[in-house]
Amino acid sequence: MEFRRLAAGALAALAFLVTAPAIGQQGTLTSRQSEALAAYERALADFKSILAERRRQIEAKQPLPSLPGQGLYLARIAVISTYKDLTDAIPSRIGKPNKFEIPPAYFDADIEPLIDEYSRLFDVMEAPPAGAQDSPTPFNDVADLAFAIARAKGLAPEPAEVAGRISLGLFFAETNGKQNVRNARSNTYMGSFQTGPSEDRNGRRKWEALKGAIAAIDPELSARDDKEEARARGTDQRFNHWTNVRNGLMNAHADLFREIPGIVKTLPHPIDQMKLFELIQIVPTPTRSALKSGDLLNYRVSSRTVMKHLRNNSIFAFGQADRSRSSASFREILAAMWLFNRKFERAMAKYAEIKAR
Template sequence: MSPAMGQPGTLTKKQSDALAAYNKAASDFESILGQRRAQIDSNQRLPNLPGQALYLARNNMLSTYKDLTDALPSRIGGPNKYGIPPAYLDAGVEPLLDQYRKLFDLMQAPPANAQKSDTPFKDVVDLGTAIARAKGLDAAGAEAAGRISLGLFFAETNGNQNIGNARSNTYKGSLQTGPSEDQNGRRKWAAIKTSIAAFDPALSLRDDREEARAGNLDHRFNHWTAVRDALMSAHADIFPQVATIVKTLPNPIDQMKLFELIQIIPAPTRSGLKSGDLVNYRISDPRIMGYLRNNSIFTFGQADRARTSATYREILDAMWLFNAKFEEALAKFDEIKARQKR
């Protein structure tokens, strides 16, 4: 990988420092990628949370590039295949992000006893739709809930079922839940299953089969039960507000982002929904801003990290790292709906 180009003699000290910081960050990212790849290829024991160092190095590369383009706007280049704003990513380092994703796929591979589904995307849509119907939504609202649910699957796992987590020892499975969230979801599902069986007996029978199949297995490693319990734990109680959310946020990707925020910062997001003016509802609690930054929102560059508050409209706009995931989810959803109409 070639370093960022520049002519030091023509740069100010601030610009020169920013260029040097970026070149070092890109080199460090390349180095840790190579180190982790060598460890995997030679079957060495990986450190605890082996993805954390990669994640931080990637973030530092994006951050220092944003600082560079803030100091030297001429460095902003063309678009990249990851849909990252060009001010944050030099398209020339795309191969490093390719390596990054491949390594995470290896490090987060499902355990050998995980129980996969042959229809993972349809399962998510079916469960989200059924839960929404049980919560009283009409056909249009239930369809939107199914679409949003598929977006959550892609946001959490890039559409990969039953995965581990290279950055956490707590969150696992198709919707990356912890043990307490999974248990909470199972209890909530039991409370509405009878009503679901009344209008969708086929789905209820599928659920019985998956429960029997999972047995004493951690339910987060059966794709069906993992998705079901995660949706029931964090999102089902918000489904009755889907019609209002769709009206407030007509863009389907914004809708998915909002439900992802219910997972990241649940209490403020619920408060924002209750406020009657969601898009202008402002977050200013430093702790909540920290949670956002830990999930790649206002994370990259000194200007972003210096923010002390943000409205929900600003937060949604800053979730650009999720855009490609949600666009893929929308494409899969359209495929599912098209097959159902045949």
């Protein structure tokens, strides 16, 4: 019943928004302004349409298309992109702040209900599979594993705590802090840390090599690991929260934990530190090169493939000005990761809560 009430409320909000006033009060528009307005209205109508379609399919228990979230994702990108083009053409369209902390030039706060419905649909489409092995302490697990790995890699306790906080940020960045989820936009990346099969296997091999050092530092955590290994035996380890977090950290991030003291000097703000490690997830090779360069913030990438990967992860993805970029420095990339800010703020709050306990 509660689910149906939420769905009904979402559809009512969509119906209201369909009748939201257009920009008729702007006076005579230039050709560029008219085109920008028309593009935004089309994108908004398409977004509402696909939201309603997915909701109908789910409510009717109809089969969903392959990668059912991809169309939703692209429609959301189009709404934000065309709104940015609209506010570039008509700056007076920049409105009030929104609860998602998206810069107002990119987002009309009046359509917040659409994004809420978008999130609810993804919750349904990405629900963990039957048999997924949850943890009663998912956030503590992330922080504890990262801290132990960092200590085993030679870090002192204080920078190892930073590793724990950063890793909690990765959990929120990848899944909004939800464990064992599937992926409505990919058939490859799954689980709490959204790893592919090869990444998961690689992380598991690296963990086995480090297991002795981990046991010496934290026998209790090592014993927990033995239990989770036994629990996950014969299954896809990506759907055991503990093993997927462990393998994900070992695959992509653990080797860089040694660099944390230098990273903190260059990037003193915790959110920037989290952004950098998220870039290890998104574009690992140029991020490692930037770290090795000795001039991280001014290191520039110009590969079309790298820029494509950034855009596919909501960085330089919105509006013609951003999408026309052919290169960017890491200073610019970090600044463009504003869509991650709210997730990382939640991670910082959760980490503070864990430490207070």
